[in-house]
Amino acid sequence: MRADAQRNRARILAAADEVFAAKGASASTEEVAARAGVAIGTVFRHFPTKNDLLTALMSALVRELAQEVESLVRQGDPATSLFTFFAHLVERASSCRTVVDLLGVDVRISDQLQLLREAVGILLDQAQAAGVVRATVLLDEVMALLAATSQGALHSGWDPDLRERTLAIIFTGLRSAQL
Incomplete structure (x- = not known):
């Protein structure tokens, strides 16, 4: 995995941890993308479904x-x-x-x-x-x-x-x- 892809994945996971900690498993992947500072497509490239992210x-x-x-x-x-x-x-x-x-x-x-x-x-x-x-x-x-x-x-x-x-x-x- 490229270095920038690894950084994006780490940012997405850190953002997901914060978002889901605050709002629970019902929080949206769009909120995770916004918190991570990436496009929603970037989230889905790393985690094709919300369940994959969870x-x-x-x-x-x-x-x-x-x-x-x-x-x-x-x-x-x-x-x-x-x-x-x-x-x-x-x-x-x-x-x-x-x-x-x-x-x-x-x-x-x-x-x-x-x-x-x-x-x-x-x-x-x-x-x-x-x-x-x-x-x-x-x-x-x-x-x-x-x-x-x-x-x-x-x-x-x-x-x-x-x-x-x-x-x-x-x-x-x-x-x-x-x-």
């Missing part, structure tokens, strides 16, 4: 989240990394419609979501091995809590205090009885 945006987001988890796995404290990631994702969801809205759009990112799921599973395993999360907590439960809490953060207009109180309740439920 797929690229969600794929980039999931890759970014997976990289964050991988960094926590390598460098984080096993006793806190799961909670750190959980809180960050919910905080991001509360300020960014894209995180939650795109989960309901038919985007083809199942491979990336599986990688994210596996990475969260490693954080869970580490937390359980460190004795801070109950051994009976399953990955499916953690993923369901992540999804539900992110959805709640977006749609209830959570203020930071409510988000923190809610996370404290969830984290208390996950923690080992010994703590």
Whole structure:
């Protein structure tokens, strides 16, 4: 891909992130083109359909989240990394419609979501091995809590205090009885 085409693609994705974060998945590709400073034809050359653009945006987001988890796995404290990631994702969801809205759009990112799921599973395993999360907590439960809490953060207009109180309740439920 030519350098100018790569720059246009990056500008389109950055603009799409801003537009969809502000307006949700119902925002138009024309708004994305205007924000990126390119013609609508340029958007469609890179992303033939709006769904292709949403797929690229969600794929980039999931890759970014997976990289964050991988960094926590390598460098984080096993006793806190799961909670750190959980809180960050919910905080991001509360300020960014894209995180939650795109989960309901038919985007083809199942491979990336599986990688994210596996990475969260490693954080869970580490937390359980460190004795801070109950051994009976399953990955499916953690993923369901992540999804539900992110959805709640977006749609209830959570203020930071409510988000923190809610996370404290969830984290208390996950923690080992010994703590």
